[in-house]
Amino acid sequence: MEIKAIMLLVPALIMFCCGVYGFITRRNMIAILISLELMLNAVDINFAVFNRYLWPDAMEGMFFTLFAIAIAAAETALAIAIIINLYRSAKNIDVRDLNKLKY
């Protein structure tokens, strides 16, 4: 069976939307980070698919994907470090308790 581009793009879009949904509804910060990771990976899939199916003569999309993966790793590392810091001072990583700064 031939795999069409749409069969990869639609799951990527669903993944992105799941990420947005998770970012908004999850309470645990680690779960929020996982949702963010879903969004970033959907972007990576998009780039790879567009590169492979639509513009196969240059490798720009693939290279962007490689760099995006590295950047996502850096973002996650930093976010985890900040969350650990928060845990040390608040003993809790539930976003509902992040309510000291508000209107």
Added chain:
Amino acid sequence: MKQEIGLLVVFLLVFLYDTFMPQRAGKALPVVSTVLLLLATAAGFCSHCLGTATSTEAFAGMYATSPVVCAIKSILNIGAVIVLLQSISWSGSDHMAVRRGEFYELLLVTLFGMYLMISARHFLLFVIGLECASLPLAAMVAFDKRHYESHEAAVKYILTAVFSSAVFMMGISFVYGLAGSLYFGNIYAALSAGTHSLMLTLAVAFVIAGMGFKLSLVPFHLWTADVYQGAPTSVTSYLSVISKGAAAFSFLVILAQVFGSLYSDVWEWMLYALIILTITVGNLFAIRQTNMKRFLAFSSISQAGYIMLGIEAFNTMGLTAMMYYILVYIFSNLAAFGVIGAIERASGKVDMTDYRGLSKTNPRLAFSMMLAMFSLAGIPPFAGFFSKFFIFTGAINQGSVAIYVLVLIALINTIISLYYYLLVVKAMYISADEPVVGTFRSSISERLGLWITVGGVMLLGIASCVYTWIFDLGEISPLAAYFV
């Protein structure tokens, strides 16, 4: 390219100084980094005067610079020097002893990332610059380890920053699918040749949303007030001025160079709605704030709306007025943050009610704050009036009726903003209550920073040579050609 190299040299020198000098020499590190960055800024200006700031390209056209871009970087540099100057006494305190160097290194790295953002002509380099500018900032927001607020602000900042860059990159991936290249020039050519699909509108909306988070435009502004309040005051002033200015310039570059041909079809109306929302909501929420840092956060949201007017105008006057506006905004906002930082360091107070009777105990600080508020509100003899005047003129030059309505709304909002800026002045000068903050003498670096910013607020408007210089730089048409 010279400015990037200069900044890298400064970074390496600060890094080596921090690593290899003995512990007691660390006290001098803030002064050393300020002086080094000042030298780099002066070198940038010298290259303007000698006419060596020419258009060059690097990395196969991924990076490009021009006289206008060099001037933009110089403006950001001036602001960064003032922020460093104002942070000297904060970072000189004992609890900062082991982490002092890191603050300056992170700050210089973010400045480097902003340079890349403004100069990038390829989306890969742009995204690297964007992350290089926003990730170290999250670490800087979390810098005050002793306070819980700093951690909370940092979590809110990093999560929204990652979310916004994911949305932004999704937009780029659609653009790549449509145009088949990530070079700004190639995308521009492909988009002006083809027809506009719904996917393109979606892509532009994603890109605008991603940049809107960085610029804290309404409705992407929800992180702003919390982060500004929780972060250390030096970081807040850096976030509100330099980070916002760099994001505004790179936003203009993207909209002009990538989506320039879609101006009236796609993004004029998106930006139109965003500007109205940003200015109005920012103003209305600023009225009910009592914490000074939160108050300035909402004030900076509405100022970002005025800055966007320069992009919405999409002509020479708009670009030059925007550069001038950001220069003036740097001076007025940093004057306000200088006063807030000095009072916070001396007494730990940041509430507006604590500013009652400040003119009796600290007349000079109150006077600086008053001038900063006058300039932010746009009262005539001060620089803020001229910057608002030029940005409105630039927008009106665009000529359509819709823009007239937009400028009218912005004008009405200027009057609303006068109310809450004057609330601060009223608390300091007219309130009859007993002064809360006692008399104190601020440190020499804080006084120097305030002298410079207050001088800038008073002179930048009257000294027309500044505006003439910026305007002369923009004397090339069309808009897309400024940055090549």
